[in-house]
Amino acid sequence: MSRRYEVVYIFDASxxxxxxxxxxxxxxxxxxxxxxxxxVVNLSHWGVRTLAxxxxxxxxxxxxxxxxSTEPPQLPEFERSIKLDESIIRHLVVVNExxxxxxxxxxxxxxxxxxxxxDDE
Amino acid sequence: xxxxxxxxxxxxGIHWLDYKDEKTLSRFITDRGKILPSRLSGMCARxxxxxxxxIKRARHLALLPFIKVxx
Numbered sequence: 001m002s003r004r005y006e007v008v009y010i011f012d013a014s015x016x017x018x019x020x021x022x023x024x025x026x027x028x029x030x031x032x033x034x035x036x037x038x039x040v041v042n043l044s045h046w047g048v049r050t051l052a053x054x055x056x057x058x059x060x061x062x063x064x065x066x067x068x069s070t071e072p073p074q075l076p077e078f079e080r081s082i083k084l085d086e087s088i089i090r091h092l093v094v095v096n097e098x099x100x101x102x103x104x105x106x107x108x109x110x111x112x113x114x115x116x117x118x119d120d121e
Numbered sequence: 122x123x124x125x126x127x128x129x130x131x132x133x134g135i136h137w138l139d140y141k142d143e144k145t146l147s148r149f150i151t152d153r154g155k156i157l158p159s160r161l162s163g164m165c166a167r168x169x170x171x172x173x174x175x176i177k178r179a180r181h182l183a184l185l186p187f188i189k190v191x192x
Contacts, residue, residue, distance in 0.1 A: 008141070009184055010182065010183065011125055015181065051183035052180075052184060052185055052186040053186050053187065055183060061183065063182075090181070090182060090183065092178060092181055094140075094178070095170055107172045
């Protein structure tokens, strides 16, 4: 059963875009399975951004957000290869919950206490 | 800051707080970079829980600071 994941990479800003793409291809290849021959659903390059605090004495990083579809057993090897990659200074892998959640419920006029259970209405 | 009567995130019409949206999240940190308690923001419990995780993820990705040092 395949799952959707969202991965954010922060690359060393001194790397060329070609190097970044080459590294991404190399890591994403590890996610290929019979059920998910095309693991990359969406790839968005944010480009170079200033970091909120220096990481490894670097002030800027090249951000890439990837929406991936793969099977859970592929992940440990994938994360291992990311950790070993010197050009990636930080990464985050999260399960993509879909985010297509239902719209917020209708607000009642006296709705200032959300801790109250709904069943005592 | 006085507690507002209703949840600011519900009022914005946002159902899910995204950790990549540091502009929205930065509204809910203090000037030192701490997470604002719901006691002050009036945020509902569900959004406070979501926001807490979102801010911690954003900090890991250097989108938000862990601490802001005042000049």
